Amino acid sequence: xxxxxxxxxxxxxxxxxxxxxxxxxxxxxxxxxxxxxxxxxxxxxxxxxxxxxxxxxxxxxxxxxxxxxxxxxxxxxxxxxxxxxxxxxxxxxxxxxxxxxxxxxxxxxxxxxxxxxxxxxxxxxxxxxxxxxxxxxxxxxxxxxxxxxxxxxxxxxxxxxxxxxxxxxxxxxxxxxxxxxxxxxxxxxxxxxxxxxxxxxxxxxxxxxxxxxxxxxxxxxxxxxxxxxxxxxxxxxxxxxxxxxxxxxxxxxxxxxxxxxxxxxxxxxxx
Amino acid sequence: xxxxxxxxxxxxxxxxxxxxxxxxxxxxxxxxxxxxxxxxxxxxxxxxxxxxxxxxxxxxxxxxxxxxxxxxxxxxxxxxxxxxxxxxxxxxxxxxxxxxxxxxxxxxxxxxxxxxxxxxxxxxxxxxxxxxxxxxxxxxxxxxxxxxxxxxxxxxxxxxxxxxxxxxxxxxxxxxxxxxxxxxxxxxxxxxxxxxxxxxxxxxxxxxxxxxxxxxxxxxxxxxxxxxxxxxxxxxxxxxxxxxxxxxxxxxxxxxxxxxxxxxxxxxxxxxxxxxxxxxxxxxxxxxxxxxxxxxxxxxxxxxxxxxxxxxxxxxxxxxxxxxxxxxxxxxxxxxxxxxxxxxxxxxxxxxxxxxxxxxxxxxxxxxxxxxxxxxxxxxxxxxxxxxxxxxxxxxxxxxxxxxxxxxxxxxxxxxxxxxxxxxxxxxxxxxxxxxxxxxxxxxxxxxxxxxxxxxxxxx
Numbered sequence: 001x002x003x004x005x006x007x008x009x010x011x012x013x014x015x016x017x018x019x020x021x022x023x024x025x026x027x028x029x030x031x032x033x034x035x036x037x038x039x040x041x042x043x044x045x046x047x048x049x050x051x052x053x054x055x056x057x058x059x060x061x062x063x064x065x066x067x068x069x070x071x072x073x074x075x076x077x078x079x080x081x082x083x084x085x086x087x088x089x090x091x092x093x094x095x096x097x098x099x100x101x102x103x104x105x106x107x108x109x110x111x112x113x114x115x116x117x118x119x120x121x122x123x124x125x126x127x128x129x130x131x132x133x134x135x136x137x138x139x140x141x142x143x144x145x146x147x148x149x150x151x152x153x154x155x156x157x158x159x160x161x162x163x164x165x166x167x168x169x170x171x172x173x174x175x176x177x178x179x180x181x182x183x184x185x186x187x188x189x190x191x192x193x194x195x196x197x198x199x200x201x202x203x204x205x206x207x208x209x210x211x212x213x214x215x216x217x218x219x220x221x222x223x224x225x226x227x228x229x230x231x232x233x234x235x236x237x238x239x240x241x242x243x244x245x246x247x248x249x250x251x252x253x254x255x256x257x258x259x260x261x262x263x264x265x266x267x268x269x270x271x
Numbered sequence: 272x273x274x275x276x277x278x279x280x281x282x283x284x285x286x287x288x289x290x291x292x293x294x295x296x297x298x299x300x301x302x303x304x305x306x307x308x309x310x311x312x313x314x315x316x317x318x319x320x321x322x323x324x325x326x327x328x329x330x331x332x333x334x335x336x337x338x339x340x341x342x343x344x345x346x347x348x349x350x351x352x353x354x355x356x357x358x359x360x361x362x363x364x365x366x367x368x369x370x371x372x373x374x375x376x377x378x379x380x381x382x383x384x385x386x387x388x389x390x391x392x393x394x395x396x397x398x399x400x401x402x403x404x405x406x407x408x409x410x411x412x413x414x415x416x417x418x419x420x421x422x423x424x425x426x427x428x429x430x431x432x433x434x435x436x437x438x439x440x441x442x443x444x445x446x447x448x449x450x451x452x453x454x455x456x457x458x459x460x461x462x463x464x465x466x467x468x469x470x471x472x473x474x475x476x477x478x479x480x481x482x483x484x485x486x487x488x489x490x491x492x493x494x495x496x497x498x499x500x501x502x503x504x505x506x507x508x509x510x511x512x513x514x515x516x517x518x519x520x521x522x523x524x525x526x527x528x529x530x531x532x533x534x535x536x537x538x539x540x541x542x543x544x545x546x547x548x549x550x551x552x553x554x555x556x557x558x559x560x561x562x563x564x565x566x567x568x569x570x571x572x573x574x575x576x577x578x579x580x581x582x583x584x585x586x587x588x589x590x591x592x593x594x595x596x597x598x599x600x601x602x603x604x605x606x607x608x609x610x611x612x613x614x615x616x617x618x619x620x621x622x623x624x625x626x627x628x629x630x631x632x633x634x635x636x637x638x639x640x641x642x643x644x645x646x647x648x649x650x651x652x653x654x655x656x657x658x659x660x661x662x663x664x665x666x667x668x669x670x671x672x673x674x675x676x677x678x679x680x681x682x683x684x685x686x687x688x689x690x691x692x693x694x695x696x697x698x699x700x701x702x703x704x705x706x707x708x709x710x711x712x713x714x715x716x717x718x719x720x721x722x723x724x725x726x727x728x729x730x731x
Contacts, residue, residue: 020544023550024543159668160669161668
């Protein structure tokens with residue numbers, strides 16, 4: 001019929017559990033962890049049914065099937081057979097993280113372990129529809145999160161005070177990204193859906209914050225002044241407070257932030 | 272539990288573990304009840320596990336010791352196992368097969384019901400959403416229980432899960448409603464002292480008269496354990512859907528149930544799955560856990576709190592793992608909290624109630640409940656990170672804000688989590704302590720709560 005269809009399968013682990021149960025009853029020779037040896041090929045048969053086609057015949061119909069399979073390995077162990085085999089046949093991976101879930105970071109998608117194999121294709125869409133800058137801004141955000149990941153190791157060993165202000169700023173901005181961008185409240189009327197445009201503006205706002213913060217530190221402002229900025233709370237709550245049709249408010253927030261940064265560095269100069 | 276009629280066979284081919292194999296059997300049915308009569312007239316009960324080639328494999332609940340191939344008779348009763356039920360079962364104590372254990376005669380049956388239950392029509396199921404106030408802060412505030420939910424307690428050997436379950440059984444109520452409330456307690460392979468503790472704690476609080484107890488203690492035959500949760504749930508369903516009561520079913524300890532299942536599976540020489548448990552463990556557990564719920568147009572509900580002790584506290588063990596697949600969340604007890612003497616030692620970060628979101632908020636608890644509990648989850652997880660850090664760099668290496676989070680962790684454990692076993696807190700009291708915890712943080716750290724609630728409840 002030419003529709004674009006999403007199929008959500010929750011969960012393929014339980015499906016595999018059934019496969020294992022049947023295989024046991026058929027007294028087949030078990031392979032890894034009691035699963036039948038054909039587990040991998042069955043998974044492949046399933047995931048390979050996703051795709052986009054132009055149907056034969058008339059009228060012209062373009063249809064697609066997108067598969068979202070949930071895997072729930074015991075104890076969150078990504079090395080067990082269902083997970084490892086699934087990873088072989090998929091291109092985009094959202095790794096839900098128990099630690100994030102425990103602190104009610106929703107959605108608890110681990111930004112370091114997850115990936116999309118379609119980044120290049122999707123960048124084109126963002127460039128054409130939202131902003132040419134999207135790919136660069138995204139890379140900046142990702143860079144900050146990656147830097148934070150390595151810095152966290154040092155903090156774990158030496159404590160946060162061992163870092164210079166520039167690096168503490170990275171930790172601060174990473175925290176803001178995690179609260180203000182990567183989390184959403186699905187029960188909040190506004191926060192439950194974030195339009196692409198809002199996503200982009202939020203990302204840009206955070207990257208601008210980082211750049212201006214870097215500049216301020218370079219000009220001699222202490223980090224405590226930046227931490228005390230009133231814009232921070234507004235940025236963190238923007239995902240809840242600003243509706244999709246109120247984009248000018250986000251621009252206003254950006255201007256306010258810039259002014260506040262100027263006042264911080266300005267005071268320093270007049271001293 | 273005895274039955275008239277049926278076909279009697281005396282050709283026993285083999286006795287193996289808990290199984291008796293009967294030869295030349297005609298028309299036997301899967302799950303059919305079998306009465307085994309020994310040489311000296313002793314009667315035992317069993318059920319048919321497998322039929323084929325003229326043979327029937329019978330699983331004997333009381334075990335096969337003392338049976339001999341010659342002289343033993345097997346009577347195939349022609350129906351599945353049934354439990355006699357009536358309102359009179361309230362206040363009674365039964366054994367693991369549903370026979371009176373309190374010295375009183377059999378209750379006069381209103382009905383005989385198949386212990387395997389009738390699967391609920393999924394279409395007729397009602398989504399559970401009525402908040403149950405247990406009076407235990409950590410459950411009411413952070414892992415809310417609702418009517419018709421199945422919420423297991425994942426514990427470890429020696430931890431205080433029985434204290435917690437007994438406290439829930441005594442205190443559970445639905446705010447503002449005076450409905451009939453009943454407790455069905457099934458002890459599966461527990462120690463005598465634990466079973467006795469439950470009985471006495473219900474008796475002393477006056478809750479025994481609204482309770483039904485099924486006791487299969489550790490020295491009772493393991494095979495009876497397959498039946499115990501099923502007779503208990505049969506009674507619970509009768510009380511809920513025929514008499515309109517709200518029934519809380521406590522099943523302890525499901526690990527012993529799974530062990531019994533493994534024992535039978537091994538005796539039948541089945542291909543073992545993980546850790547020797549049969550491959551159908553998941554399916555089998557679901558036939559127990561899925562007997563919780565509410566039905567459209569019926570007044571009552573069945574709420575399940577199964578307790579299982581995780582072997583060596585391992586949450587990835589097949590029993591907690593498969594249980595977690597089926598149930599709607601879990602309450603996890605933490606060994607480190609238990610060692611610190613904290614009761615109830617609930618590790619909230621690993622615990623979760625999947626139905627919480629529907630049971631709380633305006634109209635049932637309070638409009639700020641969901642947001643304040645989210646903020647506390649976040650703050651407590653941050654507190655744990657800070658504690659780990661403090662263990663390495665010392666308190667001196669922490670920032671001011673880190674120290675505030677340390678404070679959050681302490682207040683949470685000492686004032687919110689810690690509670691006496693006879694202390695019942697209202698939901699308002701619970702929420703106020705949550706706000707006290709949140710108020711340890713400066714306002715700019717509160718990112719998960721709307722400003723209007725912060726203005727209203729933040730304690731300066």
